Amino acid sequence: xxxxxxxxxxxxxxxxxxxxxxxxxxxxxxxxxxxxxxxxxxxxxxxxxxxxxxxxxxxxxxxxxxxxxxxxxxxxxxxxxxxxxxxxxxxxxxxxxxxxxxxxxxxxxxxxxxxxxxxxxxxxxxxxxxxxxxxxxxxxxxxxxxxxxxxxxxxxxxxxxxxxxxxxxxxxxxxxxxxxxxxxxxxxxxxxxxxxxxxxxxxxxxxxxxxxxxxxxxxxxxxxxxxxxxxxxxxxxxxxxxxxxxxxxxxxxxxxxxxxxxxxxxxxxxxxxxxxxxx
Amino acid sequence: xxxxxxxxxxxxxxxxxxxxxxxxxxxxxxxxxxxxxxxxxxxxxxxxx
Numbered sequence: 616x617x618x619x620x621x622x623x624x625x626x627x628x629x630x631x632x633x634x635x636x637x638x639x640x641x642x643x644x645x646x647x648x649x650x651x652x653x654x655x656x657x658x659x660x661x662x663x664x665x666x667x668x669x670x671x672x673x674x675x676x677x678x679x680x681x682x683x684x685x686x687x688x689x690x691x692x693x694x695x696x697x698x699x700x701x702x703x704x705x706x707x708x709x710x711x712x713x714x715x716x717x718x719x720x721x722x723x724x725x726x727x728x729x730x731x732x733x734x735x736x737x738x739x740x741x742x743x744x745x746x747x748x749x750x751x752x753x754x755x756x757x758x759x760x761x762x763x764x765x766x767x768x769x770x771x772x773x774x775x776x777x778x779x780x781x782x783x784x785x786x787x788x789x790x791x792x793x794x795x796x797x798x799x800x801x802x803x804x805x806x807x808x809x810x811x812x813x814x815x816x817x818x819x820x821x822x823x824x825x826x827x828x829x830x831x832x833x834x835x836x837x838x839x840x841x842x843x844x845x846x847x848x849x850x851x852x853x854x855x856x857x858x859x860x861x862x863x864x865x866x867x868x869x870x871x872x873x874x875x876x877x878x879x880x881x882x883x884x885x886x887x888x889x890x891x892x893x894x
Numbered sequence: 895x896x897x898x899x900x901x902x903x904x905x906x907x908x909x910x911x912x913x914x915x916x917x918x919x920x921x922x923x924x925x926x927x928x929x930x931x932x933x934x935x936x937x938x939x940x941x942x943x
Contacts, residue, residue, distance in 0.1 A: 656905075656908075659904070659905060659908050660901065660905055663900070663901040663904040663905060664897070664901050666900075666904075667896070667897040667900045667901045668897060768907070768908055768911055771908055771911070771912060772911055772912055772915050775912040775915060775916060776915060776919065779916060779919055779920075785923065798925045798928070800921040800924075800925070801918055801921035801922040801924075801925050804914060804917050804918030804921050804922075805918050805922075807914050807918070808911065808914040808915050808918050811907070811910050811911045811914050812911060814907065815907055815908075815911060818903075818904070818907060822900070822904075838910075842910075842914070845914075845917065849917075853921075853924075856920075856924070858920055859917065859920055859921065859924075862913055862916055862917040862920065863917060865913050866910065866913045866914055866917065869906055869909055869910045869913060870910065872906050873903065873906045873907060873910060876899055876902055876903040876906060877903060879899045879903075880896070880899045880900050880903050883895060883896045883899050883900075884896055884900065
């Protein structure tokens with residue numbers, strides 16, 4: 616007969632099953648996917664800075680930089696808004712190279728066909744993203760800037776997905792442990808993710824055109840509601856699943872920070888109520 | 895200050911998107927486990943009959 620201690624040990628094994636070791640050739644796609652995700656994050660940040668600073672057209676040509684090969688442009692001339700725009704291009708090139716490396720590593724080192732094609736999809740997305748960024752500069756149209764902003768977030772999400780799919784936990788065996796409510800949870804999660812992405816789209820429209828603040832605020836309410844539901848469902852039905860609890864907790868904290876930042880941005884950008892000199 | 899607020903707003907939005915995606919993917923994985931666990935084992939049934 617199992618003692619209480621033994622039973623809790625069994626329960627923890629079901630909740631967090633032991634992971635199978637990775638084969639050496641399977642390690643590289645995962646490492647590359649993690650590095651790619653980590654490199655895409657600062658790229659997003661610099662891209663955001665480019666828009667916030669109004670530096671998108673500081674370098675008027677593309678793919679060259681003031682007639683120079685992008686990689687040979689003198690560092691000494693990277694000043695002011697040129698610094699933001701040109702750094703964005705250089706970091707984007709690194710992300711492009713990493714995506715090529717990941718696609719190749721997945722194609723030759725991954726057994727799952729769908730994941731190999733997902734690597735190819737990431738490569739196509741990063742190429743499209745580069746072309747959109749270039750077209751925004753050359754044709755000077757806000758539509759391309761909005762598409763570029765939306766695709767950037769989709770690409771970041773794709774890199775995080777790739778890092779998860781190539782992880783040891785995802786590639787491992789499925790333990791035979793029935794879990795109640797998991798179907799509802801993932802459907803709610805999918806709706807929440809879709810709403811957050813819709814919010815990203817309205818956010819990009821608002822940032823680049825100053826329009827559709829109403830839609831951005833409305834979807835913000837929907838996102839807040841769905842994130843709250845998601846946290847409630849995880850804490851009620853999946854409290855033993857540490858990774859779900861951590862993710863739901865992080866999402867809750869991010870939502871609070873995001874709402875505060877949203878209110879701050881609104882007052883700073885769209886109203887004259889806040890006549891603060893520091894703004 | 896506007897630059898800080900709007901850029902951080904964008905970045906936190908991106909973090910929310912990927913956190914929600916990761917949660918969705920993890921819960922999808924769990925639902926797949928549940929389906930596999932609840933599926934009747936044909937070999938067992940063959941032996942029992």
